[in-house]
Amino acid sequence: QTVVTQEPSFSVSPGGTVTLTCGLSSGSVSTTSYPSWYQQTPGQPPRTLIYSTNTRSSGVPDRFSGSILGNKAALTITGAQPDDESDYYCVLYMGSGIVVFGGGTKLTVL
Amino acid sequence: EVQLVESGGGLVQPGGSLRLSCAASGFTFSNYWINWVRQAPGKGLEWVASIKQDGTEKSYVDSVKGRFTISRDNAKNSLYLQMNSLRVEDTAVYYCARFMYTSNYLDYWGQGTLVTVSS
Numbered sequence: 001q002t003v004v005t006q007e008p009s010f011s012v013s014p015g016g017t018v019t020l021t022c023g024l025s026s027g028s029v030s031t032t033s034y035p036s037w038y039q040q041t042p043g044q045p046p047r048t049l050i051y052s053t054n055t056r057s058s059g060v061p062d063r064f065s066g067s068i069l070g071n072k073a074a075l076t077i078t079g080a081q082p083d084d085e086s087d088y089y090c091v092l093y094m095g096s097g098i099v100v101f102g103g104g105t106k107l108t109v110l
Numbered sequence: 111e112v113q114l115v116e117s118g119g120g121l122v123q124p125g126g127s128l129r130l131s132c133a134a135s136g137f138t139f140s141n142y143w144i145n146w147v148r149q150a151p152g153k154g155l156e157w158v159a160s161i162k163q164d165g166t167e168k169s170y171v172d173s174v175k176g177r178f179t180i181s182r183d184n185a186k187n188s189l190y191l192q193m194n195s196l197r198v199e200d201t202a203v204y205y206c207a208r209f210m211y212t213s214n215y216l217d218y219w220g221q222g223t224l225v226t227v228s229s
Binding site for chain 2: 048
Protein backbone atom coordinates (compact mmCIF):
# COMPACT_ATOMS: atom_id res chain seq x y z
CA GLN A 1 0.00 0.00 0.00
CA THR A 2 1.34 3.39 -1.02
CA VAL A 3 1.63 5.91 1.80
CA VAL A 4 2.30 9.56 1.01
CA THR A 5 3.93 11.39 3.89
CA GLN A 6 3.63 15.03 4.90
CA GLU A 7 4.55 16.98 8.00
CA PRO A 8 1.44 17.08 10.23
CA SER A 9 2.01 20.71 11.11
CA PHE A 10 4.26 23.64 10.44
CA SER A 11 4.51 27.21 11.62
CA VAL A 12 5.81 30.28 9.84
CA SER A 13 6.03 33.95 10.70
CA PRO A 14 4.28 36.49 8.49
CA GLY A 15 6.63 37.38 5.67
CA GLY A 16 8.70 34.29 6.26
CA THR A 17 9.46 31.34 4.00
CA VAL A 18 8.34 27.78 4.61
CA THR A 19 8.83 24.56 2.67
CA LEU A 20 6.38 21.70 3.05
CA THR A 21 7.40 18.29 1.77
CA CYS A 22 5.71 15.24 0.29
CA GLY A 23 7.39 11.87 0.36
CA LEU A 24 6.72 8.19 -0.14
CA SER A 25 6.92 5.64 2.64
CA SER A 26 9.03 3.54 0.30
CA GLY A 27 10.80 5.10 -2.63
CA SER A 28 11.29 8.54 -4.04
CA VAL A 29 8.95 11.12 -5.46
CA SER A 30 9.83 12.24 -8.96
CA THR A 31 8.18 14.26 -11.70
CA THR A 32 6.71 11.04 -13.10
CA SER A 33 4.33 11.02 -10.11
CA TYR A 34 3.01 14.41 -11.25
CA PRO A 35 2.94 15.85 -7.74
CA SER A 36 0.20 18.39 -7.14
CA TRP A 37 -0.65 20.56 -4.15
CA TYR A 38 -3.99 21.73 -2.77
CA GLN A 39 -4.94 24.30 -0.17
CA GLN A 40 -8.01 23.89 2.01
CA THR A 41 -9.57 26.13 4.60
CA PRO A 42 -12.27 24.89 7.01
CA GLY A 43 -15.64 24.29 5.40
CA GLN A 44 -14.35 24.82 1.88
CA PRO A 45 -13.43 22.44 -0.91
CA PRO A 46 -9.76 22.14 -1.82
CA ARG A 47 -8.21 24.72 -4.10
CA THR A 48 -5.61 23.58 -6.61
CA LEU A 49 -2.30 25.41 -6.15
CA ILE A 50 0.40 23.51 -8.04
CA TYR A 51 0.36 20.69 -10.60
CA SER A 52 2.97 18.74 -12.54
CA THR A 53 5.51 19.43 -9.78
CA ASN A 54 5.92 23.16 -10.35
CA THR A 55 3.13 24.69 -12.47
CA ARG A 56 0.93 27.17 -10.66
CA SER A 57 -2.78 26.91 -11.24
CA SER A 58 -4.57 29.94 -12.64
CA GLY A 59 -4.81 32.80 -10.16
CA VAL A 60 -2.36 31.36 -7.65
CA PRO A 61 0.10 33.99 -6.34
CA ASP A 62 3.72 33.53 -7.31
CA ARG A 63 4.76 33.27 -3.67
CA PHE A 64 3.71 29.61 -4.03
CA SER A 65 6.17 27.40 -5.85
CA GLY A 66 6.68 23.68 -6.30
CA SER A 67 9.79 21.61 -6.79
CA ILE A 68 11.52 18.29 -6.17
CA LEU A 69 13.95 18.45 -3.25
CA GLY A 70 16.01 15.33 -2.94
CA ASN A 71 13.56 12.43 -2.96
CA LYS A 72 10.48 14.48 -2.11
CA ALA A 73 8.13 16.95 -3.71
CA ALA A 74 8.09 20.33 -2.05
CA LEU A 75 5.79 23.33 -1.75
CA THR A 76 7.49 26.57 -0.81
CA ILE A 77 5.68 29.69 0.31
CA THR A 78 7.89 32.76 0.11
CA GLY A 79 6.62 35.76 2.03
CA ALA A 80 3.82 33.98 3.89
CA GLN A 81 0.61 35.91 4.43
CA PRO A 82 -1.93 35.44 7.23
CA ASP A 83 -4.40 34.17 4.59
CA ASP A 84 -2.01 31.29 3.86
CA GLU A 85 -2.96 29.68 7.17
CA SER A 86 -4.62 26.53 5.82
CA ASP A 87 -4.28 22.81 5.39
CA TYR A 88 -2.08 21.77 2.49
CA TYR A 89 -2.34 18.42 0.74
CA CYS A 90 0.04 16.74 -1.64
CA VAL A 91 -1.28 14.31 -4.25
CA LEU A 92 0.70 11.81 -6.30
CA TYR A 93 -0.54 10.11 -9.46
CA MET A 94 -0.22 6.32 -9.46
CA GLY A 95 -1.53 5.61 -12.96
CA SER A 96 -4.83 4.18 -14.23
CA GLY A 97 -6.79 7.08 -12.79
CA ILE A 98 -5.57 6.46 -9.25
CA VAL A 99 -4.26 9.25 -7.05
CA VAL A 100 -3.06 9.13 -3.46
CA PHE A 101 -3.35 11.97 -0.98
CA GLY A 102 -0.85 12.78 1.69
CA GLY A 103 -2.12 13.21 5.21
CA GLY A 104 -1.97 16.99 4.93
CA THR A 105 0.02 19.70 6.69
CA LYS A 106 -1.68 22.24 8.92
CA LEU A 107 0.15 25.52 8.41
CA THR A 108 -0.01 28.19 11.06
CA VAL A 109 1.07 31.75 10.25
CA LEU A 110 1.95 33.65 13.40
CA GLU B 111 -17.48 28.33 -16.07
CA VAL B 112 -16.74 24.81 -14.88
CA GLN B 113 -19.17 23.69 -12.21
CA LEU B 114 -19.56 20.46 -10.29
CA VAL B 115 -22.55 20.15 -7.97
CA GLU B 116 -22.93 17.15 -5.69
CA SER B 117 -26.20 15.98 -4.21
CA GLY B 118 -27.72 12.96 -2.51
CA GLY B 119 -25.99 13.07 0.85
CA GLY B 120 -27.82 12.52 4.10
CA LEU B 121 -28.21 10.38 7.20
CA VAL B 122 -28.27 6.62 6.74
CA GLN B 123 -28.03 3.70 9.12
CA PRO B 124 -25.09 1.31 9.10
CA GLY B 125 -25.63 -1.31 6.43
CA GLY B 126 -27.78 1.03 4.40
CA SER B 127 -27.36 2.44 0.91
CA LEU B 128 -27.13 5.87 -0.63
CA ARG B 129 -26.60 7.18 -4.15
CA LEU B 130 -24.63 10.36 -4.69
CA SER B 131 -24.84 12.42 -7.86
CA CYS B 132 -22.57 15.06 -9.35
CA ALA B 133 -23.95 17.37 -12.04
CA ALA B 134 -21.33 18.85 -14.32
CA SER B 135 -21.53 21.94 -16.51
CA GLY B 136 -19.28 24.38 -18.30
CA PHE B 137 -17.11 21.78 -20.02
CA THR B 138 -17.35 18.71 -22.24
CA PHE B 139 -18.05 16.13 -19.56
CA SER B 140 -17.38 13.13 -21.78
CA ASN B 141 -13.76 14.23 -22.32
CA TYR B 142 -12.64 13.83 -18.71
CA TRP B 143 -11.95 11.26 -16.04
CA ILE B 144 -13.93 12.19 -12.92
CA ASN B 145 -13.16 11.26 -9.33
CA TRP B 146 -14.84 10.99 -5.96
CA VAL B 147 -12.80 12.22 -2.99
CA ARG B 148 -14.00 12.19 0.60
CA GLN B 149 -13.09 13.84 3.88
CA ALA B 150 -14.15 12.46 7.23
CA PRO B 151 -14.90 15.05 9.93
CA GLY B 152 -11.65 16.60 11.12
CA LYS B 153 -9.58 14.32 8.90
CA GLY B 154 -7.65 14.58 5.66
CA LEU B 155 -8.71 14.06 2.08
CA GLU B 156 -8.99 10.53 0.72
CA TRP B 157 -9.36 9.48 -2.90
CA VAL B 158 -12.33 7.11 -3.26
CA ALA B 159 -12.89 6.23 -6.91
CA SER B 160 -12.33 7.33 -10.48
CA ILE B 161 -13.96 6.61 -13.83
CA LYS B 162 -12.65 6.99 -17.37
CA GLN B 163 -14.28 9.19 -19.95
CA ASP B 164 -16.36 6.40 -21.51
CA GLY B 165 -16.91 4.50 -18.26
CA THR B 166 -14.87 1.48 -19.34
CA GLU B 167 -12.24 1.86 -16.62
CA LYS B 168 -12.99 2.30 -12.94
CA SER B 169 -10.72 2.29 -9.90
CA TYR B 170 -11.48 2.23 -6.17
CA VAL B 171 -9.66 2.63 -2.89
CA ASP B 172 -9.40 -0.76 -1.16
CA SER B 173 -11.72 0.20 1.70
CA VAL B 174 -14.74 0.62 -0.61
CA LYS B 175 -14.14 -2.14 -3.16
CA GLY B 176 -17.17 -4.38 -3.46
CA ARG B 177 -19.40 -1.86 -1.67
CA PHE B 178 -19.24 1.31 -3.80
CA THR B 179 -19.83 1.62 -7.54
CA ILE B 180 -18.89 4.65 -9.60
CA SER B 181 -20.76 5.30 -12.82
CA ARG B 182 -21.52 8.11 -15.23
CA ASP B 183 -24.10 9.18 -17.80
CA ASN B 184 -22.40 11.34 -20.38
CA ALA B 185 -25.73 12.22 -22.00
CA LYS B 186 -26.81 13.78 -18.71
CA ASN B 187 -23.39 15.19 -17.78
CA SER B 188 -23.64 13.34 -14.51
CA LEU B 189 -21.48 11.24 -12.24
CA TYR B 190 -22.78 8.84 -9.62
CA LEU B 191 -21.57 6.93 -6.60
CA GLN B 192 -23.72 4.04 -5.43
CA MET B 193 -22.77 3.28 -1.84
CA ASN B 194 -23.96 0.00 -0.31
CA SER B 195 -23.26 -1.70 3.01
CA LEU B 196 -22.36 1.66 4.51
CA ARG B 197 -20.22 1.78 7.63
CA VAL B 198 -19.81 4.41 10.31
CA GLU B 199 -16.32 5.07 8.94
CA ASP B 200 -17.81 6.10 5.57
CA THR B 201 -19.12 9.26 7.23
CA ALA B 202 -17.57 12.13 5.30
CA VAL B 203 -18.06 15.00 2.93
CA TYR B 204 -17.90 13.55 -0.57
CA TYR B 205 -16.49 15.73 -3.35
CA CYS B 206 -16.52 15.10 -7.05
CA ALA B 207 -13.45 16.40 -8.83
CA ARG B 208 -12.47 16.65 -12.47
CA PHE B 209 -9.20 15.00 -13.44
CA MET B 210 -7.04 16.86 -15.92
CA TYR B 211 -5.54 13.94 -17.83
CA THR B 212 -2.84 15.94 -19.62
CA SER B 213 -1.12 16.77 -16.35
CA ASN B 214 -2.66 14.14 -14.06
CA TYR B 215 -4.18 16.28 -11.35
CA LEU B 216 -7.55 17.30 -9.95
CA ASP B 217 -8.31 20.71 -11.36
CA TYR B 218 -11.93 21.49 -10.42
CA TRP B 219 -13.86 20.49 -7.32
CA GLY B 220 -17.47 20.58 -6.24
CA GLN B 221 -18.64 21.94 -2.90
CA GLY B 222 -19.27 18.48 -1.51
CA THR B 223 -22.19 16.58 0.02
CA LEU B 224 -22.23 15.22 3.56
CA VAL B 225 -22.90 11.56 4.19
CA THR B 226 -23.52 10.56 7.80
CA VAL B 227 -23.70 6.89 8.70
CA SER B 228 -25.12 6.48 12.16
CA SER B 229 -27.74 4.54 14.06
